[in-house]
Amino acid sequence: MNFERTHLVVTYLLVGTGFLVLFLSGEMSPAFWMVFTPLILLSVRYGQTPRLQSAAMWNSILLAGLGVLAAIAVSTGDWLRYSVWFASMMVVAKLYQRRGSRDWFQLYVLSFLQLVAGAVVNPTLSFAFCFLLYVVFITWALVLLHLRRDMERLAELEASADGIPDGPVLSSYRMRRLISPRFLAGTSALALGLFAFSVLVFLFFPRLGLGFFGQHRRTGTQVSGFSDSIELGGFGRLKKDQTIVMRVELDGDTKALLPLRMKGIAFDTYDGTTWSKRPSSRRQWQLPRILDDGFIAVRKREDPPQGATEITMRVFMEHLNIDRKTVFGEPYVMAVRDLQSDRYVFDYRKRTRFYIDGNDDLLFESKRSAPLRYEIRSLRVPRDAERLRESGSDTPEWVREYLPLPVLDPRVKALADRITSGLSTDMDRALAIEKYLLQNYKYSLDGGHSSESPLVDFLFGLREGHCEFFSTAFVVLARAVGIPARPVGGFYGGVYNEVGDYVVLRQADAHSWAEVWFSSIGEWVAFDATPPGGALAAAPEDGVFTQLSRAVDSLQLLWYKWVIRWDLERQLAFLRGIGKRLKGVGDILPQTRGGDRSMGGLVDALKARLVPIIGICLSILFVVLWVIGRRRGWFVSDARRSAHGKRNARDDARRRKIRALYIRLLQYAERQGLSITPSTTPRRLLVMLTDAEPRCVESARELIQSYEAVVFGSEVPTERIVERCKKGYKRVTALRFGSGSA
Amino acid sequence: MNILRRLRRRDRRKLPRQLKTTREGKLLIAITLGLGFGAINSGNNLLYLILGMLLSLIVVSGVLSELTLRGIRVRRGSTGSPHAGRDVFISYQLVNEKRRSGSFSVEVEEAFDEATTAHQRPGYSLFLRATERHDVAAKLRFPARGVYETPGIRVATRFPFSFFRKWREFDAPESFVVYPAIIEVQSPRLFNVESGVYESFQKVGRGGEYYGLREHRLEDDPRDIHWKTSAKLGRLVARDYEATADRRVWILVVNAAPREADTETLVHDGHVEEAISHAASLATVYNTAGWAVGLCTFDGRIPPATGSGQLIKIYDHLARIPVRRGSADFAFDVPAAQIGERVLVRSAESAAVAIRGTWDWVYEGLGATSNDGQGLAT
Numbered sequence A: 001m002n003f004e005r006t007h008l009v010v011t012y013l014l015v016g017t018g019f020l021v022l023f024l025s026g027e028m029s030p031a032f033w034m035v036f037t038p039l040i041l042l043s044v045r046y047g048q049t050p051r052l053q054s055a056a057m058w059n060s061i062l063l064a065g066l067g068v069l070a071a072i073a074v075s076t077g078d079w080l081r082y083s084v085w086f087a088s089m090m091v092v093a094k095l096y097q098r099r100g101s102r103d104w105f106q107l108y109v110l111s112f113l114q115l116v117a118g119a120v121v122n123p124t125l126s127f128a129f130c131f132l133l134y135v136v137f138i139t140w141a142l143v144l145l146h147l148r149r150d151m152e153r154l155a156e157l158e159a160s161a162d163g164i165p166d167g168p169v170l171s172s173y174r175m176r177r178l179i180s181p182r183f184l185a186g187t188s189a190l191a192l193g194l195f196a197f198s199v200l201v202f203l204f205f206p207r208l209g210l211g212f213f214g215q216h217r218r219t220g221t222q223v224s225g226f227s228d229s230i231e232l233g234g235f236g237r238l239k240k241d242q243t244i245v246m247r248v249e250l251d252g253d254t255k256a257l258l259p260l261r262m263k264g265i266a267f268d269t270y271d272g273t274t275w276s277k278r279p280s281s282r283r284q285w286q287l288p289r290i291l292d293d294g295f296i297a298v299r300k301r302e303d304p305p306q307g308a309t310e311i312t313m314r315v316f317m318e319h320l321n322i323d324r325k326t327v328f329g330e331p332y333v334m335a336v337r338d339l340q341s342d343r344y345v346f347d348y349r350k351r352t353r354f355y356i357d358g359n360d361d362l363l364f365e366s367k368r369s370a371p372l373r374y375e376i377r378s379l380r381v382p383r384d385a386e387r388l389r390e391s392g393s394d395t396p397e398w399v400r401e402y403l404p405l406p407v408l409d410p411r412v413k414a415l416a417d418r419i420t421s422g423l424s425t426d427m428d429r430a431l432a433i434e435k436y437l438l439q440n441y442k443y444s445l446d447g448g449h450s451s452e453s454p455l456v457d458f459l460f461g462l463r464e465g466h467c468e469f470f471s472t473a474f475v476v477l478a479r480a481v482g483i484p485a486r487p488v489g490g491f492y493g494g495v496y497n498e499v500g501d502y503v504v505l506r507q508a509d510a511h512s513w514a515e516v517w518f519s520s521i522g523e524w525v526a527f528d529a530t531p532p533g534g535a536l537a538a539a540p541e542d543g544v545f546t547q548l549s550r551a552v553d554s555l556q557l558l559w560y561k562w563v564i565r566w567d568l569e570r571q572l573a574f575l576r577g578i579g580k581r582l583k584g585v586g587d588i589l590p591q592t593r594g595g596d597r598s599m600g601g602l603v604d605a606l607k608a609r610l611v612p613i614i615g616i617c618l619s620i621l622f623v624v625l626w627v628i629g630r631r632r633g634w635f636v637s638d639a640r641r642s643a644h645g646k647r648n649a650r651d652d653a654r655r656r657k658i659r660a661l662y663i664r665l666l667q668y669a670e671r672q673g674l675s676i677t678p679s680t681t682p683r684r685l686l687v688m689l690t691d692a693e694p695r696c697v698e699s700a701r702e703l704i705q706s707y708e709a710v711v712f713g714s715e716v717p718t719e720r721i722v723e724r725c726k727k728g729y730k731r732v733t734a735l736r737f738g739s740g741s742a
Numbered sequence B: 001m002n003i004l005r006r007l008r009r010r011d012r013r014k015l016p017r018q019l020k021t022t023r024e025g026k027l028l029i030a031i032t033l034g035l036g037f038g039a040i041n042s043g044n045n046l047l048y049l050i051l052g053m054l055l056s057l058i059v060v061s062g063v064l065s066e067l068t069l070r071g072i073r074v075r076r077g078s079t080g081s082p083h084a085g086r087d088v089f090i091s092y093q094l095v096n097e098k099r100r101s102g103s104f105s106v107e108v109e110e111a112f113d114e115a116t117t118a119h120q121r122p123g124y125s126l127f128l129r130a131t132e133r134h135d136v137a138a139k140l141r142f143p144a145r146g147v148y149e150t151p152g153i154r155v156a157t158r159f160p161f162s163f164f165r166k167w168r169e170f171d172a173p174e175s176f177v178v179y180p181a182i183i184e185v186q187s188p189r190l191f192n193v194e195s196g197v198y199e200s201f202q203k204v205g206r207g208g209e210y211y212g213l214r215e216h217r218l219e220d221d222p223r224d225i226h227w228k229t230s231a232k233l234g235r236l237v238a239r240d241y242e243a244t245a246d247r248r249v250w251i252l253v254v255n256a257a258p259r260e261a262d263t264e265t266l267v268h269d270g271h272v273e274e275a276i277s278h279a280a281s282l283a284t285v286y287n288t289a290g291w292a293v294g295l296c297t298f299d300g301r302i303p304p305a306t307g308s309g310q311l312i313k314i315y316d317h318l319a320r321i322p323v324r325r326g327s328a329d330f331a332f333d334v335p336a337a338q339i340g341e342r343v344l345v346r347s348a349e350s351a352a353v354a355i356r357g358t359w360d361w362v363y364e365g366l367g368a369t370s371n372d373g374q375g376l377a378t
Helices: A003-025 A030-046 A055-076 A079-096 A101-121 A125-157 A173-178 A181-204 A236-240 A385-389 A397-402 A410-420 A426-440 A454-462 A467-480 A544-564 A568-586 A588-593 A600-608 A610-632 A638-671 A682-692 A694-713 A719-734 B002-014 B023-042 B045-069 B227-233 B262-288 B308-320
Strands: A229-231 A244-250 A260-266 A274-276 A284-286 A309-317 A332-338 A353-357 A362-365 A373-380 A485-493 A495-497 A502-506 A510-518 A523-527 B018-021 B072-076 B087-096 B103-110 B119-121 B123-128 B133-141 B146-157 B164-178 B204-215 B237-242 B248-253 B292-297 B300-305 B341-346 B361-364 B368-370
Touching: A003 A030, A003 A079, A003 A101, A003 A125, A030 A079, A055 A079, A079 A101, A101 A125, A101 B023, A101 B045, A125 A181, A125 A544, A125 B045, A125 B103, A125 B123, A181 A568, A181 B045, A244 A260, A244 A544, A260 A502, A309 A544, A332 A362, A385 A426, A410 A426, A410 A454, A410 A467, A426 A467, A426 A510, A426 A523, A454 A467, A467 A485, A467 A510, A485 A523, A495 A544, A502 A544, A544 B045, A638 A682, A638 A694, A638 A719, A682 A694, A694 A719, B018 B023, B023 B045, B045 B103, B045 B146, B045 B164, B072 B103, B072 B146, B072 B164, B087 B103, B087 B123, B103 B133, B123 B133, B146 B308, B164 B308, B227 B237, B248 B262, B248 B300, B262 B292, B262 B308, B262 B341, B262 B361, B292 B308, B300 B308
Parallel strands: B248 B292, B248 B341, B341 B361
Antiparallel strands: A229 A274, A244 A309, A244 A502, A260 A485, A284 A353, A309 A373, A332 A373, A353 A362, A485 A510, A495 A502, A510 A523, B018 B164, B072 B087, B087 B133, B103 B123, B103 B146, B119 B133, B146 B164, B204 B237, B292 B300, B361 B368
């Protein structure tokens, strides 16, 4: 393989990986790619054009770029993004100025900076993929750069020219022989070793988050519907978006617990078009009570409602761009805790704090850049109609805040009365409203509702809409007949990932439903008036692609759990686990050394571990036999041996061809009048040929070097080398000696 | 400080491997420290992953360079006869005694101490397969004449990433006697010969016509062996040649500088070195022309003789003599029976050095020749 070409390809792969990690982060603007992609592609062709290598030109461009980018960074405050811009500019500048090994090395350093930037802006699984590629390419690139540097250094030390036109050493025969697919495979194995060691360092390097400076926050997935106020009708477009917003692991039978209802935000005030929170509801109280198991208590009451099922789930949020930092969970949240342990976060400001507001919304505050991963304990309370029909204690004063309505079309009140006429309990009236909406209205994502009175348009005009219209209609109709109710936004449904045994919630699972206050249990109870086809988003079709994407997503969750969320607490647990396992192995030993002299204990212990012991012994035996067999050629078939013989014969034939070509070159030189004697060495011949006709030096050099390698170095030339030597010989003989310029 | 330095040097000698961080290696370490700080500060686990990669690069560099150097043996081959300022090739045989793994990018050079200013281009083996032997040649250039001691041979590698240069030293003490630089000179005597042809004397010499046969002596040039006769007689017989002329020259070298202020001493020493170089060059010219060349310095005398062996003796003597200082009682003691042409070679400043003796020619300064006919006697 040609060294120069291989090195160039490897360098571009490395640089490409640096850009890829940024591309996959989605953080860089389209302008970034529009500027750099063509520049990089053009550098392949024009990278070593002397006119484009002018240091003055590139320094001016970089200086101007620095000024512009610094100005933009100052105005936007996004220093990281524009530092990446500048680093990328320097990469491109170096791609056009690659001269010596120092330039190549600088190129690698700049590409490394891109990887570091990628680590900050791209914490997804794609980083793992890019990192693996990067480790392989950087290993190749550094080894090749090392060889280039050695050759350049030796050429520099070769101060006194001895008159022999040796040519660049990088193109030498031995170098070409070394740079082979086998060499790259060996280097890749080295890269895997590097990767394995990197993982070890990653696992055991103590995580002590000092947190002197802030971190970069990613631009998250834009999610609407979770702010202090929402306009009716803006929720619908989410239903078509398959972007993952969170992954949920559940204790117990995950599939049986589907669909999940993850409440996020509740509203209390409706003005005819917009739902919002009253100022008093917006107030937040920090949750101070820490339970023994590290959870933070959310509810004061300890006694669960009758028939309630406790659900413990671990929620791994994606980066979400929402106004309120909402903690999603099943409606009756009992306790919550941040999975990223705060115990070793020395900077108090970076610890996660949980809050609750006047509408029982759970919120969090954290200065960490990573999205929240939390564990939440909730109650799933069945809607027990009989119990809810019971009259309870007096309705608390604050619940009356959920009754007011704006001035609405009188038909709304009339409709509410008509639906609930003759029903005595709140439960029956609520059920009637729910049933009426479910039966008489159609789910539709098409808009077209009047912007002035969308609810009236929904109830009496179009008679179709999405979940927000249904929940709003339910709440307004309930309030119209004196039932305290409120709309709730969150996620409902989820797709079960059987590969990783967890549930994925997408933007499409965003949902709105209603809650009604029941004094009999002193709790809010969910009512969902949206027809089932609309409440549950369609699951993706179960094809090969879906299976594959689930497997990838499962890896993504593992990545979050084991890499992104790897902290000191996990490290300690991991080490304790190793310790326990070692102790388990050591259990056998005291019995042999200690009081049990009868060896009975040892025998019992061995019996208990018989299968793994036999497995280990067989594995060791297999490995030993494989190593011995490989050395002695047990696995080499006759056909392969015969192939080996044929290969030797082919090698000899190629050697003979090189010798024959050299002799023909000698004869040709003699015919051209050069004084060839038996003592003329190959190098001397090259000097003579060069003196006689300078144009033939390049063509003759390869043949002469190959001849030397074959005769003195016992090298086996490849078929390509033989072909090139033939072409070189033809080019030499095509020249008329003495006609060229010296 | 000196004691510390000496102790450190001694310790270093004891270590089986020595390591030096290259410029790129220093940058790698700086980046690793910076990234480590960044990772600890931010708690970003992906930075820890990259930090792991950087640390791996350092560890793998150490392991692979060790594997490269392990099992390598080296033997010094021919060393050649170096003249100051000229390249000399020294061959080494590298042997990879490892049975399985090869060694990459192995450099071989002489393990001179740091004070030695010899310019080296190490011998280099790109790839040494398992159990393979490989001959490599290092190129050396010594700046000045003298005796250069090397305790052994240094085998080094920067493999695999050029971040570190690791080496081990093999004990193979060697003294390089570096002859004075040879420059282009014209001998005062030959300069004045109009015809350019020397008369033939009926004397045994090296440079003229065939004279006769005699028993081979150990110091004879192997080229002079008459193989046909040797084969016939069953013992080695050498040819004798008639001398080109009965011309004998003594080169008298003033290897002393006058005692001067310290600041000027080095300059004077340099000029004396030039004079010694001129003396060696003159000896070469005379010797090549078939003259019997003798050498007389303040530190010894070599009687006139012909042949390449004589030239080597002169070079060797000139390589080892010190530069003396002061106006002590120096004398050129040339035996009367052997007196021929006498050429005094000295630096311009050395004219002030009091010398006893007689000479025919003075060769002084940078190639200037003068003939005062009588010589100087003090």
